[in-house]
Amino acid sequence: MLELREKTLDEKRKKMAEVVAALNERLDYLKKLKTKYNETQSSLEYLYSEGRELNIQEVTGYKNYLGSLSNDMANESMFIQKLNELLRLKQLEVTEALKDVKVLEKLKETQEKRFYENVAYMEAKEIDDIATTRYKRACV
Numbered sequence: 001m002l003e004l005r006e007k008t009l010d011e012k013r014k015k016m017a018e019v020v021a022a023l024n025e026r027l028d029y030l031k032k033l034k035t036k037y038n039e040t041q042s043s044l045e046y047l048y049s050e051g052r053e054l055n056i057q058e059v060t061g062y063k064n065y066l067g068s069l070s071n072d073m074a075n076e077s078m079f080i081q082k083l084n085e086l087l088r089l090k091q092l093e094v095t096e097a098l099k100d101v102k103v104l105e106k107l108k109e110t111q112e113k114r115f116y117e118n119v120a121y122m123e124a125k126e127i128d129d130i131a132t133t134r135y136k137r138a139c140v
Contacts, residue, residue, distance in 0.1 A: 002104045009097040016090035023083045030076045037069040 044062040047054065 002101065002108060005097065005101045005104055009094070009101050012090065012094045012097045016087065016094055019083060019087045019090050023080065023087060026076060026080050026083060030073060030080060033069055033073045033076060037066065037073065040066055040069065 040062060044059070044066070047059065047062070
């Protein structure tokens, strides 16, 4: 039974590790999106500050790209939030599985302690019986 619960604990830990890996991957992707957004915004600001005549198509292209990046970042943020919630659930599952394993380990330790106490009691009783028998033989 303990082995089964330990196996369950390991499986839950692996699933939690998968969620952590996915979360880290998405956080990296969000960071890249933010970097692209900032770079694009800087390029657009440079166009405005350059002082030359603005090309409406170029400015519109930048604005559309910034809007697309903004939408991607919002979607990614929502996905990351859902992964965080999933991670919290997986952490709770691992905690519960760990508690189950610890309960069985404690039970096993208690039973093992009782077993050795019983063995020691039986040995003491047997030694006492041997000593009593020897004493009776010596007295006869």
